[in-house]
Amino acid sequence: MEVELTLPDGTRLRVPLGTRAGDVLRRWKPQEAHAFLAATLDGQPIDLERPIERSARLAPLTFEDRAGRDIVQHSAAHLVAKALLEVVPAARPTHGPPTDEGFYYDFDVRPLTLEDLDRIRANIRMSVEAKEPFHRKDLRRSEAEATFASNPHKLRYLAAAKPGETISVYYTGDQFVDLCRGPHVPDTSWLEGTYILGQSAVVSETTPGTPMLQRIRGVAFPTRHLLDEYLKMRKEAEARDHRILGPRLGLFTFLDEIPGFPVWLPNGTIVIRELERFARERLEKDGYVEVRTPLLFPQSVYEESGHWEHYRENMFLSTIDERTFGWKPMNCPGAMLIFRSRARSYRELPLRLAEFAPLHRYEASGTLHGLTRVRELVQDDAHLFVTEEDVAAEMRKLLDWIRDAYAVFRLDYTYELSTRPAGSLGNEEDWNRAEATLESLLRATGVPFRISAGEGAFYGPKIDIHVRDSLGRAWQTGTIQLDFQIPRRFHLEYQGADGQMHTPIVIHRTILGTWERFFGVFLEHCAGRLPPWLAPVQVRVLPVTEAQMSAAKGYADELLREGIRAEVSDTSETLPKRIRSAEVERIPYMVVIGEKEIADGSVSVRTRGEKGSRSASRAEFVARVVERARTRAFEP
């Protein structure tokens, strides 16, 4: 009996039934076969050693394919499990999937120490050198249950398998066997670049309420060389860490006395002021009004808003005159009270109230992280009071705003649409209509988005914006949330054209999110090289010798008069040293003034990061800096 296999380039090969996938692929492309680590049969991933039992489409998988990469990660997870069992035989493996970055494997085991990890690493090296094969074996359910009798986690997975489902196990070498669908790389030599990133305790995903599992995280590459490249990239990313750059550039700092509360230094305060200016320009254009409300509200207001019930654990509380006050974690209560403070007409809608107030949120100590997770923050926040007919138009304006704003920072972002959670308030019809509106608006933006079913707030669906830091960690920045509930809770109403009273819909929204998180991520994105409009010092004027000092000061004054943040370097260091200092401080423009420049009324301009200089007239350079700052150009 023969089967016919169709390869990706259209080639058809007839081979005897039961021929291994790897053998077919080697015959097809002998020159490239060394890179094949698995295959797909009619799109389904399979092992190279798998016998083929029907005519089908067959294609190779390499590390370049996402599916192939995942197979390497997942195989490495098995390798880690095998090593851990040899180091700590009492450990019970649970599951070990690939992730976006690499892989992890969760174990039911005592907490692991660095020594354990070292022994695991050594064990992995031995396995890789021994080139231990991965073998698949199909088992009957009873056989599988006997094999994993001592591991309740695996038994639970078995119990969850569908009645007719094939149950397969994989051997790594002779001893270690794991319940797994596969496929895997042919042998452990494919896992030469396996690297353990760390360990942590995790809450069991499958069985909440059980003791914590220990997770080993890692990343794997087929060669040592590829791993080295990855490690080099990571090291470069670490050099852009905002927690290092911020204090070094005098932007912000963190103090032991006030964990989670960032301290904005003079340079950083300039940046925040510019960000607020940026946000306010658009607020004016888009018909917003800005308000200021207190930082503290009494418990009764939070009871009305729902925060007392849903958010109290995250609030700082104070007692004043025997009453309990909470430091506001969000701006909504103030906005609601303003709307309610007098009778409202439909003619005032949409009413858009913006507020940039410090917010306080009690975050668990272990979650604090530089500027990206703090206990005091400021959002570019606003609350829109709208009618249902307004929702789509307002949403579209917000999505345009987001597009424009993130383009200025050249930041890539993705959307997440979170839909109705269990136990939500309000009727299903409102939810469905709102979700459909949001989804079609998102689709129209062309920005990648995913839907998180059931992850919406209890009061309405939301759209979140995600960006990534230098190490690839995703952070939520902006958010747009539809709220049908809070207007009802506060008994908000306006008089319509029909003379009747109506309840508005509220849209909570931020564009960049919080200055803290957004700036932390952006600082890493630009590696500290802030665009001219944000740079605390935009121009440093450098006299070649002291003889040009007064000319340099005169020119700096000229720049200052044009609204350019300029300063003169007046130390007695050599010019190359002062250039270096300015580069290290990431100042966008360096202007050198020497005898020659004084003679012809020019300046010598060096742009950050560029070797050498070019000559410009004094007026030309002023005009250039003003223009780059006004247009918020990304590069100097």
Place this chain on the structure above:
RNA sequence: GCCACUGUAGCUCAGUUGGCAGAGCGGCUGAUUCGUAAUCAGCAGGUCGGGGGUUCAAGUCCCUCCAGUGGCUCCA
């Protein structure tokens, strides 16, 4: 909050089996007046994260608290 790890000068880091606390950069002072990424010299700067313990003796060993790092949970 949970698990592991880390904490020596402003920063980056040395500091033998427990035996007198160091370097480079930065800072200050002086000299130098220099043409696009580091001029030279001198000086200052540390309760070795805090507290407790073991020891003749603790930066080093033990306990505890604080802060940080990587994850987890949660979240802008």
